[in-house]
Amino acid sequence: MLKGLVIGCGRVGSSIALQLHQEGWDVTVLDENEDALSRLGERWPGTFIVGHGMDVDVLRGAGIEDADAVVVATDGDNTNIVIGQVAQKRFDVRCVVVRVLDPARAKFYAERGLDIICPTRVSIDRLLDAARACAIPAAAKAENG
Amino acid sequence: MYVIVAGGGKIGANVTRSLLRLGHEVTLIEQRRDRFERLEDEFEHQVQRGDATELYVLERAGIARPPDVVLALTGDDEDNMIIGQLAREKYGVPKVIGRVNDPRNQAHFDLLGISPTICTTSSVMALVEHEVPEHDLIRLLDLRRENLAIVEVQIDGASPSVGRSVETLALPEGARLISVMRGGHAEIAVGSTVLEAGDQVLAILEPGKEDELRRILLRR
Numbered sequence: 448m449l450k451g452l453v454i455g456c457g458r459v460g461s462s463i464a465l466q467l468h469q470e471g472w473d474v475t476v477l478d479e480n481e482d483a484l485s486r487l488g489e490r491w492p493g494t495f496i497v498g499h500g501m502d503v504d505v506l507r508g509a510g511i512e513d514a515d516a517v518v519v520a521t522d523g524d525n526t527n528i529v530i531g532q533v534a535q536k537r538f539d540v541r542c543v544v545v546r547v548l549d550p551a552r553a554k555f556y557a558e559r560g561l562d563i564i565c566p567t568r569v570s571i572d573r574l575l576d577a578a579r580a581c582a583i584p585a586a587a588k589a590e591n592g
Numbered sequence: 593m594y595v596i597v598a599g600g601g602k603i604g605a606n607v608t609r610s611l612l613r614l615g616h617e618v619t620l621i622e623q624r625r626d627r628f629e630r631l632e633d634e635f636e637h638q639v640q641r642g643d644a645t646e647l648y649v650l651e652r653a654g655i656a657r658p659p660d661v662v663l664a665l666t667g668d669d670e671d672n673m674i675i676g677q678l679a680r681e682k683y684g685v686p687k688v689i690g691r692v693n694d695p696r697n698q699a700h701f702d703l704l705g706i707s708p709t710i711c712t713t714s715s716v717m718a719l720v721e722h723e724v725p726e727h728d729l730i731r732l733l734d735l736r737r738e739n740l741a742i743v744e745v746q747i748d749g750a751s752p753s754v755g756r757s758v759e760t761l762a763l764p765e766g767a768r769l770i771s772v773m774r775g776g777h778a779e780i781a782v783g784s785t786v787l788e789a790g791d792q793v794l795a796i797l798e799p800g801k802e803d804e805l806r807r808i809l810l811r812r
Contacts, residue, residue: 501670501697525645525670529700537703551647552674555682 448473452514454500454530455521459546461486463518468493477509478521500530506538516542524549531561594659596621598644598675599666600631603691607663608635619653623666645674647682655679661687664706669697676706707736729806732794742770742796745809749789752811759783764804767797 449472453464456478464487468474474493477500478484484495498505500521511517517534519527524547531545544562547553553565593616597608600622608620612635620635621644622628628641642649644666655662655678662679664672672690679685692698692711701709721730722744733742747753753761758769758781769781773792779785787793787809797805 501700503699523670525668525674529670529673529704532704533700537699549646552645552678555647555678559681 449515450510450513451475452477452509452511452517454478454517454519455527455546456480456483456486456495457520457522458486460518460520463520464493475509475514477505501526501533503533503537506533511538511540514540516540516544518544518546520546524552528552528556528561531556531563535561593617593661594654594657595619595661595663596650596653596655596659596679597663597665598672599664599691600627600639601665601667604663604665605631605634607665608638612638619659621649621653645671645678647678650675650678650683655683655685658683658685661685661689663689663691665691667693669693669700673697673701673704673706676701677704680705702736728810729802734799739798740796741799742794743802743805745793745795745805747787747789747791747793747809751787751789751809753787753809754789756787757783758785758787761808763808764797764801767795767801767805770794770796 451467451472451474453460453474454477456464456476460476464474464476475496476487476493477496477498479497479499481497484491487495496505496509500506500519511534517540519531519534521527527545527547531543534540534543544564547556547563547565548567550565550568553563553568557563595611595616595618597604597618597620600620604620608618611618618638620631620639621642622631622639623643625641628639631639640653644650662675662685664675666672669692676688676690679688688706690701690706690709692701692709695711695713698709698711718731721727728746730744731741732744735741771778771794772781772785772787774788774790781793793809795805
């Protein structure tokens with residue numbers, strides 16, 4: 448069974464944890480706020496640990512040493528980048544995915560070998576595509592008219 | 593020289609003031625509006641408002657010149673690590689100094705190559721140990737880049753090393769005695785130096801050799 452560690456149990460982290468669990472993963476969720484557990488539904492069958500992802504003892508307790516994948520999605524970009532690098536460089540986790548909202552930092556750290564998802568960048572690109580798609584009928588209309 | 597200071601709390605503001613007084617060119621970056629406004633009264637155009645972990649804020653402060661030194665002195669360790677990494681690795685700043693707020697984060701600073709660092713808690717603890725010696729082996733200085741530490745050992749009457757010369761002590765590989773302080777005078781420790789009760793011995797060692805050194809000098 449694949450082992451996943453999700454750090455940060457907000458909207459994103461909790462959804463990932465629930466989905467991975469449904470797909471048969473053994474999932475551990477880490478959040479510094481106990482109340483975040485409620486995001487995982489009434490009966491979360493996986494493990495939930497209260498603690499900070501910057502604390503290496505907490506990470507070890509959450510099983511980072513034998514995790515197949517670590518998803519870092521707390522609400523702090525810099526916290527995520529640091530935890531992601533700790534998971535990658537200190538604990539040698541092969542698959543580390545990090546959420547970073549700021550496109551500039553996301554680009555820099557992606558170039559340095561961190562696997563980064565930047566929701567802001569994704570939104571910008573999708574919105575741009577949508578706006579460009581509007582230009583196509585407009586251009587056609589201009590041509591016909 | 594040109595210095596960028598990130599974080600305008602007590603430490604950052606005082607460091608900025610001191611650097612300016614020494615005639616250096618400084619840009620201070622502070623994120624909080626209330627703090628920024630107070631700092632602006634004093635430092636005028638030499639303080640800028642913004643999040644120093646944002647690239648455009650750093651660039652506005654002139655990080656691409658690059659400055660001679662960047663001081664990451666905010667109250668947030670993650671921010672200080674990111675500022676340090678961006679300064680060094682993206683902009684080629686030759687010297688970065690990072691403030692460690694929580695000593696448990698020291699290992700992360702080391703891992704990310706932010707060095708040197710300054711940690712108030714660790715400094716206070718080192719002073720306490722030095723001034724109120726409860727421990728027989730006190731860590732005086734960590735040479736992180738060299739992976740060495742300098743420690744002080746207090747030799748007492750019960751120590752098995754009393755009356756023995758340094759060359760006859762089976763010191764562990766990776767540990768050497770530097771000096772012996774006796775009666776207010778320090779001498780460089782050489783092979784023929786004989787240890788006496790009351791000596792304060794300085795040693796340099798690789799981290800992890802403390803217990804072996806303690807056993808040989810103190811048998812504890």
